[in-house]
Amino acid sequence: MKIATFNINGIKARMAALTDWLDEAQPDVALLQEIKSVDEAFPREPLEDRGYQVETHGQKGFNGVAILSKLPLEDISRGLPGDDSDEQARWIEATVVGKTAVRLCGLYLPNGNPVPGPKYDYKLNWMERLRQRAQALLDDEMPALMAGDYNVIPQAEDAARPAAWEKDALYLPETREAFRRVLNLGFTEAFRATTQGPGHYSFWDYQAGAWNRNDGIRIDHFLLSPACADLMTACWIEKEVRGREKPSDHVPVWVELDN
DNA sequence: ATGCCTTACGTGGTAAGA
Numbered sequence: 001m002k003i004a005t006f007n008i009n010g011i012k013a014r015m016a017a018l019t020d021w022l023d024e025a026q027p028d029v030a031l032l033q034e035i036k037s038v039d040e041a042f043p044r045e046p047l048e049d050r051g052y053q054v055e056t057h058g059q060k061g062f063n064g065v066a067i068l069s070k071l072p073l074e075d076i077s078r079g080l081p082g083d084d085s086d087e088q089a090r091w092i093e094a095t096v097v098g099k100t101a102v103r104l105c106g107l108y109l110p111n112g113n114p115v116p117g118p119k120y121d122y123k124l125n126w127m128e129r130l131r132q133r134a135q136a137l138l139d140d141e142m143p144a145l146m147a148g149d150y151n152v153i154p155q156a157e158d159a160a161r162p163a164a165w166e167k168d169a170l171y172l173p174e175t176r177e178a179f180r181r182v183l184n185l186g187f188t189e190a191f192r193a194t195t196q197g198p199g200h201y202s203f204w205d206y207q208a209g210a211w212n213r214n215d216g217i218r219i220d221h222f223l224l225s226p227a228c229a230d231l232m233t234a235c236w237i238e239k240e241v242r243g244r245e246k247p248s249d250h251v252p253v254w255v256e257l258d259n
Numbered sequence: 260a261t262g263c264c265t266t267a268c269g270t271g272g273t274a275a276g277a
Contacts, residue, residue, distance in 0.1 A: 036267060061274090
C-alpha cells in the first residue's frame with residue numbers, strides 16, 4: 001500500500017494540480033493538509049470519481065485536513081484529543097482496511113511563529129497533546145502511523161541554511177525536543193530510517209527564489225509505530241512536484257507498507 | 260530583513276503562512 005502526505009496549500013487553488021498528481025502517482029491513501037475549506041465546500045465528487053473515499057475535517061479559510069483512500073476507511077475521528085476548546089482543524093484519523101488494518105493519523109501541526117507569543121504556546125501545547133495521543137496509539141495493538149506537516153525541522157541537516165532558522169518556531173531547541181519526545185515513545189521517523197545525509201527537503205518558500213536556489217527545509221514527516229515500521233518497505237520524497245505548474249510550497253512524502 | 264510570494268476572503272486590503 002502506497003501512502004502519501006501532501007500539504008496542498010488550499011484545495012481551491014490546487015485542485016487541478018492535485019488531480020493530475022493523483023492520476024499519475026496513484027496513491028492508495030493521500031493524507032492532505034491545509035485544505036483551507038469547510039467540509040461542505042470540499043470538491044469531493046471529482047475525487048470520488050477517481051475511486052477515492054473522501055473524509056475531511058475543515059474550517060473556514062485556514063488549516064483543514066483530509067484523507068483520501070482507495071481502500072475502505074473505518075472509525076473516522078476528527079480533532080486532536082486533549083482540549084475541547086481547540087477549534088482549529090488540524091487532525092483526522094481513520095483505519096484503512098487492507099490485508100493488515102492500519103490506523104492512519106493526518107496532522108497539520110501549528111507553525112508557532114512569532115516566538116515568543118501565544119502562537120508558540122499553542123504549538124507546544126499541541127505537541128504535548130500529540131505526544132499523549134501517540135502513546136495511546138502505541139497502547140493499541142493495531143499498527144499506526146502519524147503523517148503530515150509537522151512544522152518541525154528535526155536536525156540541522158534538514159535545512160539548506162540552518163542558521164537562518166535558529167530563532168524560528170520550526171527549529172528552536174524546545175520545538176525539536178518536543179518532537180523527539182514523541183519519537184522517543186518508540187516511533188520511527190520513516191525518512192531517516194531509510195535515507196541519511198543533508199539535502200532532502202519537503203518545503204521551499206514561494207519567496208526569494210527558494211526553489212531555484214534549493215533553499216528548502218524538511219518538515220513533512222511520517223512517524224510509524226513499531227508494528228507499522230515492521231511493515232515499511234520504502235520511504236521517499238517526491239521533490240519533482242515542486243517544479244510543476246502552480247505548485248504547492250510543499251511536496252508529497254511517501255511510505256510504502258506491505259499490508 | 261516580521262516578509263522578497265501565495266492563498267482565502269471578498270472586491271479592498273488584511274491575515275496567515277514558514
